[in-house]
Amino acid sequence: MVRKVSRATKLCVLLAAMITLPGMADRLSHFDQRVVAAHNRERLALGVPALEWDPHLAAGAQEWADYLAASGKFEHSPDSPNRPREGENLWGGTKGAFVPESMVHLWVTEKVHFVGGVFPRNSRSGRVMDVSHYTQLIWRETTHVGCAIGEGAQEEILVCRYRRPGNIIGQRPL
Numbered sequence: 001m002v003r004k005v006s007r008a009t010k011l012c013v014l015l016a017a018m019i020t021l022p023g024m025a026d027r028l029s030h031f032d033q034r035v036v037a038a039h040n041r042e043r044l045a046l047g048v049p050a051l052e053w054d055p056h057l058a059a060g061a062q063e064w065a066d067y068l069a070a071s072g073k074f075e076h077s078p079d080s081p082n083r084p085r086e087g088e089n090l091w092g093g094t095k096g097a098f099v100p101e102s103m104v105h106l107w108v109t110e111k112v113h114f115v116g117g118v119f120p121r122n123s124r125s126g127r128v129m130d131v132s133h134y135t136q137l138i139w140r141e142t143t144h145v146g147c148a149i150g151e152g153a154q155e156e157i158l159v160c161r162y163r164r165p166g167n168i169i170g171q172r173p174l
Contacts, residue, residue, distance in 0.1 A: 027099050028149070032058065035147045035160070038104035039137055042111075046174060048140050057086065057146025057161040064088075065150030065159040072152065077159075087136045087162030095156050100147075103158045110134035118172055128167075135173045139166025 032053050040050040064077045068090075076088050091103045113123045113130040120128040122135055136142070139162070147160040166173060 027096075031100055031149075032147070035100045035104060036145060038101045038108075039145055039160075042108050043138055046138055048138055048174065049143070051145045051162075052143065054144035054146040054161075054163060057144060057163060058148055059146070060086070061088075061146050061159040061161045062148035062150070065148045065157045067150070068092075068157045068159070069150030069152035069155070074157070084163070085165045087139070087142060087165035087167065089133045089136055089158075089160045089162075091158040092155055095151060095154055098156070100158075104137070104160075107133035107137050116172070116174060119167055119169060122173060132167055136162055136166040139164075139173050141171075142166050 036051055036053050043050060068074060074090065074092055076090065079085060089107055091106055093103070110131045111134050113125055114134055115122055115124055119135060120132075122128070123131045141164045142162045144163040145160055147158060150157045150159070
């Protein structure tokens with residue numbers, strides 16, 4: 001059986017290989033552009049408008065990522081009554097071992113459990129936590145993203161913040 005590989009897949013593999021080759025760009029260089037591109041590849045494939053980078057969201061994400069890395073905790077930030085709600089995705093992994101594209105890709109892999117419909121009934125398993133990172137990433141009403149990495153002793157924490165937040169009960173992601 002011959003398997004046809006899409007041009008986009010080939011480009012993603014090539015980019016990942018270039019990033020990890022010795023002498024090539026730092027694994028986190030152009031972080032903001034790369035993390036937005038990783039989000040937008042999936043959104044555009046679904047016909048959802050592209051996200052734009054928001055430095056204000058990134059600054060808030062950096063504060064929370066640094067807190068998580070320093071405290072050793074792994075939990076979502078509390079909502080503040082004094083600021084607009086934001087969506088949030090978290091990722092944690094071995095320090096220095098991952099590129100931004102693979103961090104975001106972990107959330108994209110949740111699509112195997114995704115079914116269309118009204119949130120939170122979007123998971124084949126019936127468990128919203130199996131798709132909630134993915135639904136936030138593809139949420140049609142979300143327009144902006146800002147992300148940051150915090151470094152702990154042995155792990156990195158990626159925090160992405162989203163405006164408008166997704167995962168709104170009773171609404172459709174797409």
